[in-house]
Amino acid sequence: MAQKPSIPKGTRDFSPLEMIRRNYIFDTIRNVFLNYGYQPIETPAMENLSTLTGKYGEEGDRLLFKILNSGDFLKKTNLDDFANPNINNITSKICEKGLRYDLTVPFARYVVQNRNDITFPFKRYQIQPVWRADKPQKGRYREFYQCDVDVIGSNSLINEVELILIIDEVFVKLGINTTIKINNRKILSGIAEIIGEADKIIDITIAIDKLEKIGLEKVNEELEAKGLSQDAIDSLQPILNLEGLLKDKFPKLMEILADSEVGMKGIYETMTVLKHLKELNLKNKWSLDLTLARGLNYYTGAIIEVATDDMKIGSICGGGRYDDLTGIFGLPDVSGVGISFGADRIYDVMNELDLFPKEGLQTSQAMLVNFGSEEEKYCLKILKEIRDKGISAELYPDSAKMKKQMKYADQKSIPFVILIGVEEMESGLFTLKNMSTGEQQKVDMDQLIKILKK
């Protein structure tokens, strides 16, 4: 054998069984999206690098897959570029395209580009793969599918509520127990403002986000390392320690954030959303989590993240509101909010917990045994009649040994085998074999159809 072929790191092939299960996830999610009035779009796998860079933070830029210019990709470079190599400088000269990192930024670009043809508020869903040059591990791939729903051009908090309803419905349908965590970037901004470190908002949120994972002490260490003053860290403590019931949390928060306009706005927004949720009887658990931060830079309002309690795999759904994503592309004052389901992680969870429906592979309902060229001709006509009745059927393509043909039907779990040889051709009857019981009977076309239709 020659060199074994392989696929790039972090990418995967999907077998027929895996595809059936993946499609089950996609179909379930898509149907919920449609039910809530969202419409599909697709965008290209690659975008201009200028569309992508700077939208995801420093880490995000590092994880962008860049595409080498076609043709003589060195023609814009000169010897000086290589004498004192600067990766960013060289990259900008040899790459002008990149693979999409998520679906939200391309969506914002789409909205700006098509603004005259879009009726706002625009509710769209999009199910496509995205690529990240990350180091693969469990639940982390370099190519994976996101299922995004966003509504853009509406400030109403009803949108947030509806998106959370979608989350609840999708995971009920898939049978996954989840906790939906909700927070608001404005609250986080307010906190940063109150402790006098407004410019360090990103460092603060990233550190706070780790609270559950590494504990209060380590978080404080990290804050100190990022250059926060001891005073600021001290005044942050009451917030980090804020636990208990919702009705207790809010008054305390309002007290702390009373002097911050943004902070108060964030509290108002969050309270409005949570009030609605209380009325709506969600099946999944949900909670206000002040430590939820989310790394993506463009969020400005509500932020949402969903994890399952039954498996350690990170978040399986996340999103939030972004007020100025289209502004970057030249269309200001259009706010959007959306969430993204991670289909591949959802697959891993369902696989681990054995949540897929038990139906096996979809196969033909019946297989006709191939006895030779005369029988083949006869069988093709029979086959057409069967298929015209809406029954999936196939003829074994070669007149191989009976044993081989039976084995094929057995392994593909085809429930019925039809034998048509010389004898059957003369009598006009078919020999029908039930593969699970092993029983055989002679039937005419009407009886055959009747049995196969069951």
Add this chain to the structure above:
RNA sequence: GUGGAUGUAGCUCAGUUGGUUAGAGUACUAGAUUGUGGUUCUAGGUGUCGCCGGUUCAAAUCCGGUCUUCCACCCCA
């Protein structure tokens, strides 16, 4: 990007302190069964021991590099 583990038949895995010809199960192919699958029996390919290099009389085994997969960090779906 940092640190750690891993790689042997298509698949799941054995393989002793370096030692001569590399193993089991399963899957696969043929036959027992020329118009009958699953169970059974028999016979058989199962192989660059991830890849490249080094040490040695001798390397699956020791050393270095590289790639893959997995784990932790970072970050994220």
